[in-house]
Amino acid sequence: EPEVTQTPSHQVTQMGQEVILRCVPISNHLYFYWYRQILGQKVEFLVSFYNNEISEKSEIFDDQFSVERPDGSNFTLKIRSTKLEDSAMYFCASKRTGAKHYNEQFFGPGTRLTVL
């Protein structure tokens, strides 16, 4: 069964460093998402991506964040200069089509980012 994969499973970085979180969505999916969950808090939407551009982003997704689909399979989230408060679990998700708003989003296992 196809699944969304994410690497690494755990990333430790120093404050101010750049990190890239990688995701491989399901191959015939068209919509891609990043969410994050700070420990003990809600899962929060960051950004959605369709047709090689951002379709929506939350207020969390500021200039320090960027997304890219560099090669038609990977979907990356970059944080340019990490802050302590960026420590969280980051989930990637993909969806086959947006035609029905309740189509299932398939989630990856997450990357735990720890900023020291």
Added chain:
Amino acid sequence: GNSVTQMEGPVTLSEEAFLTINCTYTATGYPSLFWYVQYPGEGLQLLLKATKADDKGSNKGFEATYRKETTSFHLEKGSVQVSDSAVYFCALTKAEDTGRRALTFGSGTRLQVQP
């Protein structure tokens, strides 16, 4: 804006006990409602969904009914198993969010089932 409120966890039950995890929501219009489950070390998986008022979603013995009058979508299971131990997330998406269609999640409820 949209929001989802879930009961605090952890919920600890004995095997074969009845489970209820409360979920209420705030949204304009007619959202679709979901329960996702996260087993240890895995990603979020869709457990069940309901797209309009009075719909009942069901899967693997779990059920939830979309109650617009009480803005609730409580998760229930008649007899839990140790293998149901996981974190359960209630979520919604709005029909009007045609471009975004992102999910708004609750904070998650950890269920621990003891043998």
